[in-house]
Amino acid sequence: MDTDSPSPLKDSDPVFSDKTPTPLGAEEAKLFRDVCQAAGYTSPRLEERFGLLVPPPSDRLPAALGATLGGRLDQNATPFDVLAKAFFLGTAVAAETANALLPDGFIRICLQCGLLVSDGTDYCPTALVAPVGTALLASDLQRIEYQDEAQFVPAICDAALHLNAVAIRQPVGRTLDLCSGFALHGVLSCPHSETVVASDLNPRAEAFARFNAALNGFDNLRAVTGELFDAVKGERFNLILANPPFVISPDAMTTYRFNPIELDGFVRQMLSQAADHLEEGGILQTICEWVEVQGQDWQDRLRGWLADSGCDAWILPANRQLPASYARNTLAQTISDEAELAAQQAKWENYFQQQRVEAIQGGLIFIRRRSGNNWFDVTQMTKPIRQPIGDAIARGFSNRDLALGDGEDALLASRLTVANGLRQVETSHWKEFRWLRDSIVLHLDDGLPVSIGIDEYVRTLLETFDGSRPVLECLDRFANQVGLAIETGRKQGTAMVRSLLKNGILVTTGR
Ligand SMILES: C[S@@+](CC[C@H](N)C(=O)[O-])C[C@H]1O[C@@H](n2cnc3c(N)ncnc32)[C@H](O)[C@@H]1O
Incomplete structure (x- = not known):
């Protein structure tokens, strides 16, 4: 067999080809x-x-x-x-x-x-x-030199893998893969959706989506081309998955990656239009970036985007970068020449300064259309997620409905139990003939990873939850055990239960 020519690329390699493969039978x-x-x-x-x-x-x-x-x-x-x-x-x-x-x-x-x-x-x-998982997905060749091509269809990236890991994979009617590219999210949704639409601005993405649906043996995916929601006007979905172009820069350098509207404007536009495309109870899950603007609480800013949308919002920030490191880290992914890198970095930093950007956050935003008083919640992510945790995300929504939804009655009547696999790590130090406790930390490794410090009160409260009695009864037991007046135990205990539910440490038993 051949042993010559160590070059991985050939001179004859096509420059960017506008052709896409023909779907297989x-x-x-x-x-x-x-x-x-x-x-x-x-x-x-x-x-x-x-x-x-x-x-x-x-x-x-x-x-x-x-x-x-x-x-x-x-x-x-x-x-x-x-x-x-x-x-x-x-x-x-x-x-x-x-x-x-x-x-x-x-x-x-x-x-x-x-x-x-x-x-x-x-x-x-x-x-x-x-x-990717059980699927095979075709996309353009991954070449730095192709990335400036407006019709470039990128392959799997880290952001796509993260979104895939949190995607809720429960049986649904209609799923939309928005800004679909090669339709990774759409194809992986085919087995649990009655129908899937994959929509992207780039017509070559439509061709790859069609190729990939056929390659994986699915005939329930429709691929369309259009700006944001334009190709699905008047349609509603039970699940929308979106990995949009979200990188924030002074001049959107490529279509597939850079937010084309000022700062994080494209993500804002997508979220503000999403409610009109969600069925009641329908969820949009997106991975994206947003900025912190000087003098404005970033949570208030995001809350403002969703005000009057009729949606609950669950924000999961994963990393926060100052403008200088954000510019450097992002630019270094495609620019290797130091002089060019320095010039671009100066331009980006100048832009962020003019726009009064204090930091850039990246993470996940989930919204769900629901009539009633909508909740807004933030959970800081502590580790990257690789394993599929869609079921834990779905539970996260129902736990928040109980913890943050209308009135306390439903919460007090529910039966909760401690999540399986919860670990407790206790540290103490020796002082004057006895152990003195330093900390008790609870760790949950399944689902969204959680590590929280608790005290003896919370530990006692947790032990009352075995799923057999309603929360109200657990709170009264807790009050008796720690010697609190019943009313005080109920009040303080309810706040703790809300937080433990949101963290997934307490879960509903379904009884
Ligand atoms: C970051 S890529 C994500 C591709 C794929 N969904 C994934 O997760 O790997 C963003 C995609 O958004 C598309 N896009 C860019 N601007 C758009 C717009 N205004 N409307 C719809 N799609 C757009 C790009 O063509 C690109 O395919």
């Missing part, structure tokens, strides 16, 4: 999936092999990858190596190697639909096909 799609499955071409295997879940730019492959699959494949290569090299790293594979390791039918399908082109000696990928 049901049998061809099944063969494609079966070959990938048999080769073990899955995201856990890619992570194990490369330490990556997100394809690296093929025109800037990390040196460690260049030394392995970035170069030519050797005689020990496996079908996984060929698939990973072509469809995850986006680099050419020798036709001889690919023909020897992959079934004829597979190569034929790839050439026919345009995923691969042959130059006589090599097969060059025209698109990536990355495994």
Whole structure:
């Protein structure tokens, strides 16, 4: 087998191609999936092999990858190596190697639909096909040089993985993947939705969405093209998932990533229009960024965006950056030239100063259309989320309805129990012949990770919740145990129960 030419890219590589692969028929799609499955071409295997879940730019492959699959494949290569090299790293594979390791039918399908082109000696990928969960998703090749193309359709990124991890995956009627790109969220919603719409400004995204639905064997996804909600005018959904262009900058450098309206204006516009596209009880989940403006509480600012929307809002900030580090971190992802980086950074910092931006926050925003008094709640996230926790997010909504919803009666009548898996870590120090307690910290690792310090009172209160009696009775037991007047125990205990419910430490029993 070939050993020459270590270059991962070929001179003949197409500059950005406006073509998209032609959707596969049901049998061809099944063969494609079966070959990938048999080769073990899955995201856990890619992570194990490369330490990556997100394809690296093929025109800037990390040196460690260049030394392995970035170069030519050797005689020990496996079908996984060929698939990973072509469809995850986006680099050419020798036709001889690919023909020897992959079934004829597979190569034929790839050439026919345009995923691969042959130059006589090599097969060059025209698109990536990355495994994400149970799906395979095609997108444009991940190349820094393509990113300025208005019609570039990016591959899976960290933000998309985060949104995917928190997406509520319960059976629903209609789901919308908004700003869908290659329709990762839409395709992964197909199994639990009656119908899915994937909508994006970019017509090439529509083509990739259609290709990906067919590739994964789904016929309940409709792909459309339009600005924000324009292509779904008058339609309502039970679930909307959106990873919009949210990066905040003085001049939106690329369509797929940068907020095109002043500061975080695009996210504000999306949220303010969302209620009109949600059914009662319908939820929008988005990953995005927003700014803190000098002299204004950022929570009040977001509350203002949603005032009169008829929606509950649950905000989960994950990281906060000062303008200088935000500019540096964001720009360094695509600019390697130090002089250009410094010039752009100065421009960005100047813009943030003019706009009186004190910090930029990134995180998740979930809103739910609901008649009644709407609640607004903020939960600080402490760790990145990788495992699917959609069920915990759905519980988070119902727990907040009890904790923050209308009146106290429903809360006091409910039966709660302590979440399974709750851990308690107690630290003490030795002083003058005895242990003195320093702290009691509760940790919840399932769902949204939680770590909170509590005192002896809260611990006693928690122990009264075994799911067998209503909250009111638990509060009275608690008051008796700690020697508080019943009224005081009820009042203080109710506030604690609200907080424990919101943290997921207390859960409803359904009784
Ligand atoms: C960050 S990418 C997300 C792609 C994909 N949903 C994901 O999670 O990987 C943002 C997408 O929004 C699309 N977009 C940008 N501006 C838009 C607009 N005004 N209306 C609708 N879609 C837009 C871009 O074309 C791009 O596909």
